[in-house]
Amino acid sequence: MSEWWTYGLADFLLFSPRTYARLFALYNEALWPAQPLVALGWLALFAALWRKARWAPPAVLLALALAWGWVAWAFHLQRYATINWAAPWFAAAFGAQALLLALAARGVRRAEPVPAVAWWLLGAGGLGLPLLGPALGQPWIETEGFGLTPDATVLGSLGVLRMFVPAYRLVWRIWWLVPLSWSIVGSLTLWALGEPLRALLLPLASILVAIAHWQCRYKCAH
Amino acid sequence: MLERARRRFLLGLAAWPAAGRALAAAPAAPAMGLLAKPIPSTGETIPAVGLGSWITFNVGDDAQARENCTAVMRAFFESGGRVVDSSPMYGSSQAVIGHALARLGAAARPFSADKVWTGSGARGPAQIEASRRHWGVARFDLLQVHNLLAWEEHLPTLLEMKAAGRVRYVGITTSEGRRHAEIERVMRSQPVDFVQVTYNPLDREVEQRILPLAQERGIAVLANRPFREGALLRVLQGRPLPAWAGELGVDGWAQLVLKFIVSHPAVTCAIPATSQVAHVRQNLGAARGAMPDAAARARIAAHLGSL
Numbered sequence: 001m002s003e004w005w006t007y008g009l010a011d012f013l014l015f016s017p018r019t020y021a022r023l024f025a026l027y028n029e030a031l032w033p034a035q036p037l038v039a040l041g042w043l044a045l046f047a048a049l050w051r052k053a054r055w056a057p058p059a060v061l062l063a064l065a066l067a068w069g070w071v072a073w074a075f076h077l078q079r080y081a082t083i084n085w086a087a088p089w090f091a092a093a094f095g096a097q098a099l100l101l102a103l104a105a106r107g108v109r110r111a112e113p114v115p116a117v118a119w120w121l122l123g124a125g126g127l128g129l130p131l132l133g134p135a136l137g138q139p140w141i142e143t144e145g146f147g148l149t150p151d152a153t154v155l156g157s158l159g160v161l162r163m164f165v166p167a168y169r170l171v172w173r174i175w176w177l178v179p180l181s182w183s184i185v186g187s188l189t190l191w192a193l194g195e196p197l198r199a200l201l202l203p204l205a206s207i208l209v210a211i212a213h214w215q216c217r218y219k220c221a222h
Numbered sequence: 223m224l225e226r227a228r229r230r231f232l233l234g235l236a237a238w239p240a241a242g243r244a245l246a247a248a249p250a251a252p253a254m255g256l257l258a259k260p261i262p263s264t265g266e267t268i269p270a271v272g273l274g275s276w277i278t279f280n281v282g283d284d285a286q287a288r289e290n291c292t293a294v295m296r297a298f299f300e301s302g303g304r305v306v307d308s309s310p311m312y313g314s315s316q317a318v319i320g321h322a323l324a325r326l327g328a329a330a331r332p333f334s335a336d337k338v339w340t341g342s343g344a345r346g347p348a349q350i351e352a353s354r355r356h357w358g359v360a361r362f363d364l365l366q367v368h369n370l371l372a373w374e375e376h377l378p379t380l381l382e383m384k385a386a387g388r389v390r391y392v393g394i395t396t397s398e399g400r401r402h403a404e405i406e407r408v409m410r411s412q413p414v415d416f417v418q419v420t421y422n423p424l425d426r427e428v429e430q431r432i433l434p435l436a437q438e439r440g441i442a443v444l445a446n447r448p449f450r451e452g453a454l455l456r457v458l459q460g461r462p463l464p465a466w467a468g469e470l471g472v473d474g475w476a477q478l479v480l481k482f483i484v485s486h487p488a489v490t491c492a493i494p495a496t497s498q499v500a501h502v503r504q505n506l507g508a509a510r511g512a513m514p515d516a517a518a519r520a521r522i523a524a525h526l527g528s529l
Contacts, residue, residue, distance in 0.1 A: 016277055016280075018497075022286075026283075079282075082283050085313060
């Protein structure tokens with residue numbers, strides 16, 4: 001396919017910004033009032049991690065696995081797939097990540113020290129991104145939520161994953177794969193939709209995680 | 223002057239050998255005053271402005287948006303439109319078209335144009351059948367190989383379907399100037415009825431070889447991306463129409479662009495996509511009234527090129 005270089009990002013965008021926004025609006029409408037309950041769950045998760053509860057690492061990872069599994073099924077497969085034929089592949093990737101996180105819950109422990117950026121990312125996924133849309137003029141009904149929609153879930157997960165050390169080093173390497181890949185896919189989608197500010201968020205988060213890892217690779221107990 | 227130009231244009235069509243046959247076989251009886259142009263291989267005429275579905279009709283299960291698409295299609299048919307084009311690549315567009323056709327019932331008389339889009343020839347028939355079910359039609363009027371993908375494998379299947387009466391016309395597509403050499407090769411070597419290419423006052427590469435070849439070989443031409451996915455109209459928005467555009471009776475840039483496209487003797491139909499009822503009516507309006515002659519077409523292209 002020698003003509004691939006002639007394609008631009010917009011050529012791969014199958015839907016209009018309006019349709020994409022409506023996707024979130026209808027999804028949120030169908031889920032209501034799950035959003036405040038999930039937000040409370042995120043708050044409990046944040047508090048358990050902050051207080052260094054001993055049970056927190058496996059419990060949080062299981063909760064995260066549930067969130068990834070939900071996004072795979074309820075968002076990608078049930079909703080996004082109606083306007084994007086690539087969405088079943090996204091669902092498969094998110095489902096695989098859910099499985100990996102569930103398996104990794106056994107024997108997972110807290111990384112020491114936890115870099116500040118991990119807390120910021122968890123906060124950004126649970127509070128920052130959901131509030132960013134309305135702050136930019138987006139209707140509340142189109143808000144993205146941690147544990148419910150992909151970008152917010154990935155953003156918060158980047159922070160959580162940076163806080164933990166799984167029993168196997170191989171798992172630690174693999175569990176970044178899907179979140180970082182989605183950072184690219186999600187960002188390109190938003191960029192093509194004409195949302196440059198939001199498009200930069202996930203790549204920026206990925207870069208911050210990489211920097212944090214590089215800074216403490218000799219200090220952190222992996 | 224413009225009426226003379228229109229007559230010259232229609233006479234030009236009649237003078238074109240394939241079109242001459244077409245006009246003899248089925249005199250162009252424009253529905254509701256719409257310019258209708260012949261499909262050279264049979265002489266059947268179709269309105270010169272159709273309806274694309276890329277992006278605009280991919281609205282998924284959104285009931286409100288589906289109703290809006292139905293309204294667009296209702297306005298399209300009420301205004302005399304017929305050619306509706308889609309592809310399995312366009313997400314839910316086929317299902318949304320099918321939803322609208324079911325809602326409109328007898329009010330819809332589409333010339334259904336769809337595509338096969340898979341890298342495997344073996345998977346083509348199943349995909350075509352799935353597309354047909356989405357549309358809810360007995361058979362497609364036109365099936366095209368989307369972006370020439372695996373055309374060597376798909377074309378024999380489509381030609382077999384045509385021979386068996388399961389599709390009326392066969393074609394190939396490309397867009398944005400890609401693979402024109404290969405399009406030419408297919409046009410020269412295969413008995414295709416249609417070719418679909420990008421054509422508008424700024425994207426005119428097809429004028430060099432593809433459009434003359436279509437005339438020479440008696441192949442109908444569908445013009446896609448007439449507004450460069452809306453980008454062209456966004457650039458023109460707010461700019462005043464040149465005074466001479468009034469002679470063509472256009473009400474805005476969209477009609478001027480469409481008149482430029484469909485007045486080319488080789489172009490059979492332009493297929494703009496829209497999600498707005500007012501725009502679909504405006505688009506169909508471009509197929510009415512005076513058409514630009516060669517000099518006016520050159521002026522349109524030069525003017526838009528200078529902006």
